[in-house]
Amino acid sequence: MxxxxxxxxxxxxxxxxxxxxxxxxxxxxxxxxxKGLVYAQIWEDPVVDMEALQIQPDSRIITIASGGCNVLSYLVANPAQIIAVDLNTAHVALGRLKIAAALHLPDHAHFHRFFAEADSRQNIRDYQRFIRPHLDETSRRYWEGRDIAGRRRIGGFSSGVYKRGLLGGFIGTAHLLARLYKIDLKRMLGAQSLDEQRAIFEQHLAPVFDKKFVRWLTDQPPALFGLGIPRAQFDALAGDEKMADVLRKRLEKLACDFEIRENYFAWQAFGRGYGKGPDKPLPPYLQAQHYDAVHARVDRVSFEHANFVERLQAIEDSSLDRYILLDAQDWMNDQQLTTLWTEITRTARPGARVLFRTAAEPSLLPGRIPDDLLARWDYRAEESLGFTARDRSSIYGGVHLYVLK
Known part of the structure; x- marks a missing residue:
């Protein structure tokens, strides 16, 4: 590690x-x-995930951990086990922090303040009293260490942790750039209807993507590292279009296709955190009605520092039935994809479901893995289109579901 x-x-x-x-x-x-914290919040919609995965009480799930929000949210569906793996040790430390908090903070009010508000000095006192004694040494060392700016990492929960990390910095830079063009992105949070949201987008946000500097900047792959987009995924996302036009379309969906009052992804993008107050949208694991279920079931979750394929190779045949790959396959070459799907197929129970996202719209598997391997799986094309349309995070071109025949 x-x-x-x-x-x-x-x-x-x-x-x-x-x-x-x-x-x-x-x-x-x-x-x-x-290599540091990238996502303080994961950017895949767990409600869509659970609809697609149809999690059952005997479901054994393996997923990429990322920010851990979806991992804990899946507990609402009552699976038997969740194995969350990640190459990024900061994400593993964040997931283990969430487990310790769910188990040992006194009640939902404390849990909500720690992760939904994440901007109170009381959170640091709660960390010392309730969470720290139950953290493993590696995670404790991470949170009590300092980031590249010299700040104690645990201090993020007293000053707005969602403003930190690579993605938090990217969103902050976007807000700064918008202000240079005299645009306040938080204006969107006050919209009272979809019509008002669209009016704000078309009048204030869309024109930014026509600015020469913005068009030049977004064509530089390092400019999108803050979104967690490596060079290979950058190429897939852009396709034959200018990146500024692609990003405008994705932002349009985020801003215009879902009610602001129901979309916590929009609050993160336009407000740099979750909204304050009981009526503001939150991921399932932070909602008051799910707290008891999360608290009671969180011991079914493990966060592990591991390569996804290598972790699968250590698992027995026909023993898993739900796989969540996020957008990791966009990073892979054909050989890596084949190795991955060989291991998924070996470890999958009959009827197993695999869910993943892609920067571009189509599934990337046809022509990339052997036909006989792909033939073992049923691609739910029509359902996948529906999942894509309903994914409130709005940043992916496609959400794809495969079911083992």
């Missing part, structure tokens, strides 16, 4: 070119950026 080993694993995961090529250098730069 040491830094150099962690960085090496991430380099191996994202590098598809020689390190002396421009593409290879970009991959290594992304790996360097990705």
């Amino acid at each position: 040491a830094g150099p080993m962690r960085n090496t694993k991430i380099v191996e995961a994202v590098t598809q070119s020689g390190t002396t090529t421009r593409q290879g250098l970009l991959d290594r730069a992304f790996a360097f950026a990705f």
Whole structure:
């Protein structure tokens, strides 16, 4: 779990070119950026996930951890086990912090203040009293260490943790850039209807993407590292379009397709945190009506520092039935995809479900893995289109569901 080993694993995961090529250098730069906290909040919609996965009481789930929000939210569906793996040790530490908090904070009010508000000095006192004694040494050392700016990492929960991390910094930079063009992105949070949301988007937000500097900036792959987008995914996302036009479409969906009062992803993008007050939207694991279920079931979750494929290789045949890959396959070459799906197929029970997202719209599997391997799986194309449309995070081109025949 040491830094150099962690960085090496991430380099191996994202590098598809020689390190002396421009593409290879970009991959290594992304790996360097990705080695710290990236996502304080995951950007895949857990409500869509649970609809697609149809989690049952005997479901054994393996997923990429990311910010851990969805991992804990899946507990609402009452699965038997969740194995959450991640190459990023900061994400593992965040997940383990959430487990300890769910188990040992006194009640939902404390849990809500710690993760939904995340801006109170009382959270640091609660960490010391209730959480710290139950953290493993590696996670405790992470949270009590300092980030690149010299700040204690646990201090983020007293000053707005969702403003930290690579994504938090990216959103903050977007707000700064908007202010330079005399635009207040928080204006969107006051909209009272979808019509008002669209009016704000078309009048204030859309024109920014026509600015020469913005069009130039968004065509530079490092500019999107803050979204967790490596060079290979950047190419898939852009396709034949200018990146500014792609980002405008994704922001339009986020701003215009879902009621602000129901979309916590929009609050993160436009407000840099969850909204204050009992009526503001939250991920399932933070909602008061789910607290008892999360508290009672969180011991079914494990967060592990591991490569997804290597973790699968240590699992027995026909023993898992739900797989969540996030957008990790966008980073992979054909050989890596084949190895992944060989292990998924080996470990999958009949009827197993695999859910993943892609930067571009279509599924990336046809023509990339062997036909006989892909033929073992049923692609739910029509359902996938519906999941894509309903995903409130709005940043992905496609949400895809495969079911083992």
